[in-house]
Amino acid sequence: MAEAADDRTEAASQKHLQDAREEGDVPIARELPILAALAAGIGAIAAQSPGDPAKLSAWLSAALRNAGSSGDAGWRLDAQAVPWVVLPVGAVAIAAGAGAVLLQTGFLFRVEALQPDITRLSPLKGLKRLFGIETLGIAGKAIAKLGVLAGAFWLAMVGVIPLLAVAPFWQPGQLYRQVARSSLMLILLLLGAQAAIAAADILVVRLRYARRMRQSRHELREEQKATDGNPQIRQKLRQIARSRARRRMMAAVPKATVVVTNPTHYAVALAYERGGRGAPRVTAKGADEIAARIRELAREHRVPLVANPPLAQALYRIDIDTEIPSEHFKAVAEVIAYVWRLRSRVGRL
Numbered sequence: 001m002a003e004a005a006d007d008r009t010e011a012a013s014q015k016h017l018q019d020a021r022e023e024g025d026v027p028i029a030r031e032l033p034i035l036a037a038l039a040a041g042i043g044a045i046a047a048q049s050p051g052d053p054a055k056l057s058a059w060l061s062a063a064l065r066n067a068g069s070s071g072d073a074g075w076r077l078d079a080q081a082v083p084w085v086v087l088p089v090g091a092v093a094i095a096a097g098a099g100a101v102l103l104q105t106g107f108l109f110r111v112e113a114l115q116p117d118i119t120r121l122s123p124l125k126g127l128k129r130l131f132g133i134e135t136l137g138i139a140g141k142a143i144a145k146l147g148v149l150a151g152a153f154w155l156a157m158v159g160v161i162p163l164l165a166v167a168p169f170w171q172p173g174q175l176y177r178q179v180a181r182s183s184l185m186l187i188l189l190l191l192g193a194q195a196a197i198a199a200a201d202i203l204v205v206r207l208r209y210a211r212r213m214r215q216s217r218h219e220l221r222e223e224q225k226a227t228d229g230n231p232q233i234r235q236k237l238r239q240i241a242r243s244r245a246r247r248r249m250m251a252a253v254p255k256a257t258v259v260v261t262n263p264t265h266y267a268v269a270l271a272y273e274r275g276g277r278g279a280p281r282v283t284a285k286g287a288d289e290i291a292a293r294i295r296e297l298a299r300e301h302r303v304p305l306v307a308n309p310p311l312a313q314a315l316y317r318i319d320i321d322t323e324i325p326s327e328h329f330k331a332v333a334e335v336i337a338y339v340w341r342l343r344s345r346v347g348r349l
Helices: 014-022 031-048 053-067 073-105 123-130 133-158 161-165 172-212 217-228 231-255 289-300 309-316 326-348
Strands: 258-261 266-271 281-287 305-307
Touching: 014 217, 031 073, 031 172, 133 172, 231 266, 231 281, 231 289, 258 289, 258 309, 258 326, 266 289, 266 309, 266 326, 281 289, 281 309, 289 305, 305 326, 309 326
Parallel strands: 258 305
Antiparallel strands: 258 266, 266 281
């Protein structure tokens, strides 16, 4: 009796996972691209920032000079400079996020996913998604994530808040070093928090995907049948193949040079042309009933039968339409020579 279709307790087969992948169904942790984009963006900002207090002072001075320009010239200069700072950072962050998605999918790209799906515009389905359990799970994850990031931010600011009271009395170099140190600590804590969130997200997503991809035993059996074919059909095909091979083999017996027998259990038909370049070939072989049929055909077509049990057992191990190996040349040559002598005597009579 087949199991219920929803009784999915077995791990998904490789074929089932491959079929899902071809349809674009792969596990994707959304937090990993955010981590990659955040890290790449911070790296791009760090690469463009001034490297020492002197460069920072020069950069601030230039900004102040632009701010004091007549009319809106200062604003124009700042507006022209902003894209050269923002665009590279945005491009690097987007590329890193996209790369993280492609790595998770194994560089899977489906054009069909970019095509519009009208069914997604259904108001009813939209309401179900809005008030569904999945939406509540997403909201809960967002709240937990916000709490983790807020905790990381608080840890970074705990050591900075007491320094704000004395910050106005610092020298530029000291101020620069303290800001750089505090900023680095904040960045590291935020990246660490996001990395922990991404790791947890990857684990949850993969566990949920594995659970969703589970199959029932009935589905696995049906899939195996579809992959390998119905066992009854395979057995029937094997029987047909054996029957055809046997008919071809029996058709070769009348043309054989000699049939070596056990004398009752085995029978091996050999073919060899006088003056031929190759070695004698095994054209038919069989045991018990098949051997009896080979002997019967040999008698009907006057093919010589030679009883040689050791040689018959050795030749039986050789595949059909295969030349005999060199270790049997002498024994087979003696048998064939005997057959030729026998035929010459019969011809003289």
